[in-house]
Structure formats: structure tokens, C-alpha cells
Amino acid sequence: MIRLFIAENTPPFTEGLTLALNPDQGRYLAVVMRLGVDDEVLLFNGRDGEWRARIHLVTKKLVTVELLRQTKAQPQTGYPPVLAVALVKRARLETIIEKATELGVGAIQLLITRRTNADHTNVGRLRLIAQEAAEQTERLDVPLVLSPVKLEAYVKELSSDDRIVYGDEDSTHETEGRQIRPMTEVLGRLEASGRIIILIGPEGGFDDHERGNLRQHDQAVAVNLGPRILRADTAAISALTLYQATLGDWR
Numbered sequence: 001m002i003r004l005f006i007a008e009n010t011p012p013f014t015e016g017l018t019l020a021l022n023p024d025q026g027r028y029l030a031v032v033m034r035l036g037v038d039d040e041v042l043l044f045n046g047r048d049g050e051w052r053a054r055i056h057l058v059t060k061k062l063v064t065v066e067l068l069r070q071t072k073a074q075p076q077t078g079y080p081p082v083l084a085v086a087l088v089k090r091a092r093l094e095t096i097i098e099k100a101t102e103l104g105v106g107a108i109q110l111l112i113t114r115r116t117n118a119d120h121t122n123v124g125r126l127r128l129i130a131q132e133a134a135e136q137t138e139r140l141d142v143p144l145v146l147s148p149v150k151l152e153a154y155v156k157e158l159s160s161d162d163r164i165v166y167g168d169e170d171s172t173h174e175t176e177g178r179q180i181r182p183m184t185e186v187l188g189r190l191e192a193s194g195r196i197i198i199l200i201g202p203e204g205g206f207d208d209h210e211r212g213n214l215r216q217h218d219q220a221v222a223v224n225l226g227p228r229i230l231r232a233d234t235a236a237i238s239a240l241t242l243y244q245a246t247l248g249d250w251r
């Protein structure tokens, strides 16, 4: 059945509530999918679980739906992981947004680093990709996609119980006299009461200054994702997979 995300600024879902779909969603149901009055869809709004709804009215300009009953409760998720990722070329960034949504991130923070080779991005389009991926993957919320900020500023403004787990492919370096540890090992020992932020650098990697800052930061820990250099999209997907398998909701 078709699943649609209903924007946050609508009233809480209750039985009998009638909602007007936004024009894109209305057109999608009526024109693209050829649904009509009394056909049913599933709706979620990120707060009230998933609801079955009946199409109530279809006109050229307006499609309304009536909520019938809740089909799934909103899960209590604790802290889902955050993905902080440097801007990379558009197609790869879109892949990252889609796959990270499928893998259950709570938020995606876009970052500008010294070697970032894309200086502007269409955040609205990325948000739509996250929304469509959430609809498709049967999530009951849509991850936030947060406008780009500079890595240095982002790291400065963390709250004290956040932990950053960052991919560092530079296996010739050592942190505190030790080699960078594999990600599963690091996650197994991580003591965190707040958010865990998985940080992946740009295609050109972190520069020495950024790496130096991260290495000194007492809330940040470097992880190794194997002996090969991964592209940013592969690194992000791999890191989120390991997170979900060790600390997250795959257990």
C-alpha cells in the first residue's frame, strides 16, 4: 500500500481526522497512481505512528483523506545514530542520504571541510530524498537533513555527552601510541549516554589540521573501516551498518 509522510505542522493523528494532502502528494495519488475516493493509503507524521486512511475527496486541486485507525505505534527509539558527512558530489551525496535513511539514521548533518569540493547543495532536494526513502522503507519518521556547517564549528558546538566516531583511513598514523582500531571494536567499548555521531570525510579526506583537531578532541574517536580506502558513500553505509549491528536496532 502507498505510504506518505505528512508534514509536521499538521494536527496530531486521531480517528476521523480529515487532512488535505499537499499538491504533490495529491497529484501523485490521483494522477500518477490513479487512486480515487474510498481507496486506502498509509500515513505517518513522525510522531503518531502509522495510520490507515481513506481517500475522502478528489478534485483537480485538492485531495483529502480521512484517518481510519492506527496500524503501528510510534517506536521509542532512544538515540538513533547521527551521520555527519562532508559534502561530496551530488550523485554520491544523494546515495548517502537515501541509504542512511534506510539504515535508520536520526539526522544527517552536512559538513564543509577544507577539502570539500562541492560548495553548494540543494538541501530541499536532499530532504525530499530522505522523505521518499522513509516512505519506501517503512520508517515512521524522516531523518533531519541539516544545512551545511563548517566541520570546525560543528565539532566546537557539540554537547558534552555527544561522541564522534570518525572514519580515519590513514592507517600509518597512530592515536595515543596505538593503531586506529577497527570500528566494531571501538563501538563495543564506547561508553555513551548521548548521541553517537558517525563522521565521514570528503573524497579528498580530512586535511592534517582537521585530523589533528579530531585526534585531540576528547569526545572523538578514530575508527578503521578496513585496509582499503573507501569512497565516502561506501564508508558511510559501512559505518552505519556496523553501528546498527553492534549498538543499534539490528540486534
Ligand code: SAH
Residues within 6 Å of the ligand: 166, 167, 168, 169, 170, 199, 200, 201, 202, 203, 204, 205, 206, 223, 224, 225, 226, 227, 228, 229, 230, 231, 232, 235
Ligand atoms: N584520503 C583519501 C580518501 C578519503 S575517503 C584520499 O586522499 O583520496 C573519504 C572518507 O571515507 C574518509 O575521510 C574517511 O572518513 C572514510 N574512509 C574511507 N576509507 C576508510 C577506511 N578504510 N577506514 C576508515 N575510514 C575510511
